[in-house]
Amino acid sequence: MKTQINKTLFIIVIALQSYFPQAFISENKGTVTIGNENLERVISTVPENFGTIEIKNIISKQSYKIHSDEFMLDIVFAGFGPGLGQKQNGENPSHITPKDLTYNGYTKSSLDAKTAQLTFNFSYGGYLTSLEIQLIYNVVSGENLISKYLEIKDNSAEINFLDRVSLESMSFDKINLSRGSFGQPVLGDDFFLGIEYPGVENSIGKNKVDLHYVVGKKIEKEPLKTFSSVLGVSSSPGTLEKTFYDYVDKIKIRGTRPFLLYNSWYDFRNPAIAESKESIMNTQNVLDRIETFKEFMVKRHGLNLDAFVLDDGWDNYKSIWEIDTNHLPQRFTPFLNPLKEMKTSLGIWASPFCGYSNRDTRVNWGQQNGYEKVGDFLCFSGTKYKKQFEKKMVEYVSNYNLGYFKWDGFLLACNEPNHGHLPGVYSRTDLIETYMHMMKSVAKVNPNIFINVTVGSWLSPWWLQYADCIWMQGEDYAYAEDVPSMNPRDKSITYRDAVLWQNFQRDSLLFPMSSLMTHGIIKGRLNFLGGKNEALASFTNEVMMYVGRGVTMWELYVSPDLLTENEWNAIAQSIKWAKANFPVITKTKMILGNPLKREAYGYAHSTKEKIILLLRNPFVESKEIEIKLDESLGEIDKKAELATYTIYPYLSYDADKLNFGEKLKLTLQPYEIKVIELVPIHNKIKGVELGNRYSISGDSLVIYNDTKEQKVVIKNEVKPNQQEKLLTGEFFFELGKENLQSTIAFLFEPEVKLKQEVKPNFKMIINGADITPTVEQENGKWFWVYTALPGNQNKISYQIESTKNVKGKLEFYLFRDVKLQIKDIKKLSKNNDDQLPPRPFSEGIKKVVNKILSYNIK
Structure with a gap:
């Protein structure tokens, strides 16, 4: 009976092992294999040929025969005589691989029920040198990667120096290798390689790859542990990027979380650089801002800030990050209870290299008091400075329960x-390791602290083992010169997306958008960005672009008391929409064209449940685009039939029965920002027919008819005439009754960029009345000139006056609001509980742009 029970248990164990695959290490003659159900790494243990000889991707059923040195150590030998492998005294460093060492066998172990560990042991003895090296592999059942690292020690005189280490050096028979810039992974067809260190350097040759980094440390008796390399596999080339991003999600120190904050930089500053009483960072002004957020954001919109952040302005310039008690006499203490009532943490800005405004004061004081200076900065790795920086940051987290740091300013070297x-x-x-150490130190005090690392950093996904966000690169804000835009905020959107295009499209960097800092919404008393008379649509468009890109740290660089109720509503609805769709918008890929070439572009967020597309046309000409619904967008349900809805800037039902592999075709109107959702067709809204515009109000569904537009006919045209540095022309047109309001605009693009002294003056005469039009331009490269029209019958005269005759392209446009007719009002078949984005204009409005005239001025 007992024997039968044992047999039964044995069968059950075997069955469970086959049902729940395990990580394993297996031995064959001259080889050891480490792997799991997804991949295997076959390693030759023959001393003269030690290294990986095959990688097996079980998921894709691909296998790669390779030659590998497995690791290489660049060691500078001290003492007497030539170094290992060298012929002459003074030849250094030595390039040491396993073949140069004594192989002492391997051991197998289990770290836990799911993790297998394989350790190879090597040694080398020489003059004043006794090296012990362990090469350690780990694999976890169920995962699709194998990691490895080295532990190196010297049991002798500790006089040798590890210059750099290579953790992967492979040669393939034939392979396609790509990416691999500084701090980045290397991609094969269905696998990725990387070192989990922001300073990883990769060398890619024909069928060869080497992954290494600079160490710069003595080898001592205490083992020096390297960072780990990783080998990961995917099911196909089309899913490789998603596989890598899934891996990054797992190594993020605090995962991916929505984080909403206020930053004071464009609201108030240190008294030394403040522009008015309202813009001074002092106790009362800070308390007033907290109260304003409590009223407008918490009470009216039910949103809580995760952090209230004091940017540059809180510290005493003549100190190392001490609070300036001249304008904050009680330090941060008065803010803690009011913020606690809002469920908000205090956050602060600090700069490792000592900031921007009045940096010279900080640095000179620091140097005079014994802190290490390099150029115009303090050295973050200086022994005294880094100790004091760490002391103050840890102190502030402990004393004030800080929930956020913005660390701004990282030196490249000293x-x-x-x-x-x-x-x-x-x-x-040393600078990288100092940054890592600082992040670990503050996280020990508050494990949930949010750390945002900005200027001087670079887009390596391995920063995210320590920080929550990394700076996108580029400027805080700037204006795109190459793309004519009709308002400043629009220019700044194009600039920001151009930087992201360079990162993700031109340079093909792999970094999750969800962990990117792109700078936030700016509208403060120290920078209105969109102008003091900015239209609501302009502001709302940027808010929607900001959250729609897929960033998850949402920064409000605003003066809360200056925002209108409609602007607060735009922010609140956008944040609520982003939170409602958080599992989708965190899966992001930039798609389509180059903003600086005036091409349509966008961001795709894709899961099996839903696809969200954020699309933008940065120019005044409409764009036809196609988007293929396949794995290149991300995860996608290959069996689902999809219905397509526009959810911003209006609601419409655009297409149905789209399948995997088919193309979504659509037109983006001039300067249009559009958000589209693709959902399984069984989730479509009942009562809305294909092609309908609609709106939802409570339990009512309003259906609109598309209005037939009257063609704009130009009459009495006087073509441009240029004499004595003055260009003139005129024309007449009449608009239909469907027209609610309209703007006449012309775009002048000179053949060459005009210098300041040559920039023209513009004048319009509308129905006999002189008008001073709005002019938007950028560095003399283009000029938008526009004004609102008083009615539907308009005689337009225009003048362009300059210090010399101008040449270029002159184009006229009508921007119109056309009223839509209500076709039907229905009761929703079920309550619509989807959180919708804000509206940049009224539901019953159609935006129409007509190009009416075009000239080449010679």
Whole structure:
């Protein structure tokens, strides 16, 4: 009976092992294999040929025969005689691979029920040298990657120096290798390689790849542990990027979370640089802002800030990050209870290299008091400065329960020899490790702290093992010169997306949009950005672009008391929409064209449940686009039939029965920002027919008829005439009754960029009345000139006056609001509980742009 029970248990165990695959290590003659149900790495243990000889991707059923050195150590040997493998005294460093060492076998172990560990042991003995090296692999059942690292120690005189380490050096028979810039992974067809370190450097040759980084440390008796390399596999080339991003999600120190904050930079500053009493960072002004957020955001819209952030302005310039008690006499204490009532943490800005405004005061004081200076900065790896920086940051987290840091300003290197670190490229290693140490230190006090690292950083996904967000690169804000825009905020959107296009399209960097800082919504007393008379549509468009890109740290660089109720509503509805769709918008890929070439572009967010597309046309000419619904967008349900809805800037039912592999075709109107949702067709809204515009109000569904537009006919045209540096012309047109309001605009693009002294003056005469039009331009490269029209019958005269005759393209446009007719009002068959984005204009409005005239001025 007992024997039968044992047999039964044995069968059950075997069955469970086959049902729940395990990580394993298997041995064959001359090889050891480590792997799991998804991948295997076959390693030759023959000493003269030690290294990986095959990678098996079980998921894609692909196998790669390779030659690998497995690791290489660049060691600078001290002492007497030539270094290992060298012929002459003074030849350094030695390039050491396993073949140069004594192989001492391997051991197998289990770290836990799911993790198998394989350790190879090597040694080398020489003059004043006794090296022990362990090469350690880990694999976890169910995962699709294998990691490895080295532990190196010297049991002798500790006089040798590890210059750099290579953790992967592979040669393939034939392979397609790509990406691999500084701090990035290397991609094969269905696998990725990387070192989990922001300073990883990759060398890619024909069928060859080497992954290494600078170490710059002595080898001592205490083992030096390297960062880990990772080998991950995917099911196909089309899913490789998604596989890599899934891996990044797992290594993020605090995962991906929505984080809403206010930042004070464009609201108030240090008294030394403030522009008015209202813009001084002092106790009363800060308390007033907290109260304003409590009223407008919490009470009226039910949203809580995650952090209230004091940017540059809180510290005493003549100190190392001490609070300036001249304008904050009680330090941060008065803010804590009011913020606690809002369920909001205090956050602060600090700059490792000492900031921007009045940096010279900070740095000079620091140097005079014994802190390490390099150029115009303090050295973040300087022994004294980094100790004091860490002390103050940890102190503030402890004393004020800080929930957020914005660390702004990271030096690329420091070449000073007396700061307690090595100069040259080794200082970069020390700077990176100092940053890592600082992030770990504050997280020990508050494990949930949000850390945002800005200027000086770079887009390596391995920063996210320590930080929550990394700066996108570029400027805080700027204006795109190459793309004519009719308002400043629109120009700034194009600039920001151009930087992102360079990151993700031109340079093909792999970094999750969800962990990117792109700078937030700016409208403060120190920078209105969109102008003091900005239209609601302009502001709302940027808010929608901001959250729609897929960033998840939402920054409000605003003066809360200056926002209108409609602007608050735009912010609140956008944030609520983003939170409602958080699992989708965190899966992002930038798609389509280059904003700086006036091409349509966008961002795709894709899961099996829903696809969201944020699309933008940055120019005044409409764009026809096609988007193929396949794995290139991300995860997608290959079996689902999809219905397509526009949810911004209006609601419409656009297409149905779209299937995997088919193309979504649509037109983007001039300057249009559009958000489209694709959902399984069984989730479509009942009562809305294909092609209908509609709106939802409570339990009512309003259906609109598309209005037939009257063609704009130009009459009495006087073509442009240029004499004595004055260009003139005129024309007449009449609009139909469906027209609610309209703007006449012309775009002048000179053949060459005009210098300040040549920039023209513009004048319009509408129905005999002189008008001073609005002019938007950028560095003399183009000029938008526009004004609202008083009615539907209009005689337009125009003048362009300059210090010399101008040449270029002159085009006239009508921007019109056309009223839509209500076709039907229905009761919703069920309550619509979907959170919708805000509306930049009224539901019953159609935006129409007509190009009416075009000239080449010679």
